[in-house]
Amino acid sequence: MSRGAQVGVATVYRRFPIKEALLTEAFAEERDRTLQLLLDLVRRAQEAGALRRDFVLEDVGLALMANAGIRAQSPEVRAEASRRFAA
Structure with missing residues (x-):
């Protein structure tokens, strides 16, 4: 059981x-x-x-996948790239 x-x-x-x-x-x-x-x-x-206004729920998944694909040599550069992507 x-x-x-x-x-x-x-x-x-x-x-x-x-x-x-x-x-x-x-x-x-x-x-x-x-x-x-x-x-x-x-x-x-x-x-x-x-x-x-045109943001839809499916955009969250796309943003997460794209952000996960960001490659950089240091955590600082990766964080800056993520901020630029989100903007």
Whole structure:
């Protein structure tokens, strides 16, 4: 029996036949909550004029990927490049 969930192992395997299904379900609620908070943050920033009106949620992922791709010889140069990119 799983101590945290109070269900038997067989029940877990019937409900989640593969590990990925269990992980997806376990983080779904937190993911949805995080996305809603991010949407609220984007909306408030746009209303305050601190973020472009055409910014959409998908832009967050693009910005994170692009920022992760910044290569520099030192942390200081990398931080400056990230600031220029964000601007």
